Amino acid sequence: MDAFIRFTNQTQGRDRLLRATQYTCMLLRYLLEPKAGKEKVVLKLKNLESSVSTGRKWFRLGNVVHAVQATQQSVHAADLVLRLCLTLANMNRVICFICDTVLWVRSVGLASGINKEKWRVWAARHYYYSLLLSLARDLYEISLQMEQAKREKSASQEPLGYSVADEETEWLQSFLLLLFRSLKNHPPLLLDTVKNVCDILNPLDQLGIHKFNPGIIGLGGLVSSLAGIVIVACPQMKLKIH
Incomplete structure (x- = not known):
């Protein structure tokens, strides 16, 4: 409780x-x-x-402040790719939340001259960009974890647990196994x-x-x-x- x-x-x-x-x-x-x-x-x-x-x-009214703070933090990320993806993603979130606030002002009747559809499209577009960059960060992190899992497997000489003659199938099974282990461990x-x-x-x-x-x-x-x-x-x- x-x-x-x-x-x-x-x-x-x-x-x-x-x-x-x-x-x-x-x-x-x-x-x-x-x-x-x-x-x-x-x-x-x-x-x-x-x-x-x-x-x-x-x-969501205060989310602009949180997004600005997240942007300031991401600028100091040690990894260049993470710094770029996170900073751009957070900047797009800032714009998205600004659009969201404008739509809220329009919805409560504080400003009737706002083009609701235009601001809604802008909010959706920058939200989409933010998510694309966040997914790029996820894929990058996954690739790092898979590379680490591959090195650990090679060092321990751990068998992959399958035997197939076809090289493409072998590569796919190896890839999926590394992906599964990387996500399972993180x-x-x-x-x-x-x-x-x-x-x-x-x-x-x-x-x-x-x-x-x-x-x-x-x-x-x-x-x-x-x-x-x-x-x-x-x-x-x-x-x-x-």
């Missing part, structure tokens, strides 16, 4: 719970819409999803990769790059939210900058 209280006392923790609720409603609504007699339930889920989405906007990297892959579905759909049905968006958002909950609840699962 104490752990739950500490989690919900954090702004990020409350936002993750609301986000999980929002995308659960979206997923359930998609699953129930084709069924007869579920119109009232679908309407309630739609209203709840909209209310939760509106509530989450309040929690849960924060696995969690961050899964989260970013699931998150990128939404901007892909919003920008029209690839259309997904609401069920896929809802499932991706739910998985990403659960990963985010784990990261907030267990700080040791957060991928560190080095």
Whole structure:
């Protein structure tokens, strides 16, 4: 109970719970819409999803400051590739949150002359860029871990555990084995990769790059939210900058 209280006392923790609720409603609504007699339930889920989405906007108002701080920290990363990916990703997050704040100002009626659709597209575009750069960081980290696992295997002369004649199949099995071991030994990297892959579905759909049905968006958002909950609840699962 104490752990739950500490989690919900954090702004990020409350936002993750609301986000999980929002995308659960979206997923359930998609699953129930084709069924007869579920119109009232679908309407309630739609209203709840909209209310939760509106509530989450309040929690995101201070995210610009956090993104600026993250940018300042990433500038000092020792690895050049990580420094470049993280700094650019955080800069895009700053712009995204600025757009988000402008949309919030428009939604509460403080400025009616704001072009809502234009700012929404800008927010989605910079969110997409941020996720692409974050995924590039994940892939780079995975390649480093695979290289390390390969060196350790070579030093110990550990057998790969398969025997195939085809060289392409042999290479693929070796690659998948190294990938599995690298992610298994580094849960924060696995969690961050899964989260970013699931998150990128939404901007892909919003920008029209690839259309997904609401069920896929809802499932991706739910998985990403659960990963985010784990990261907030267990700080040791957060991928560190080095």
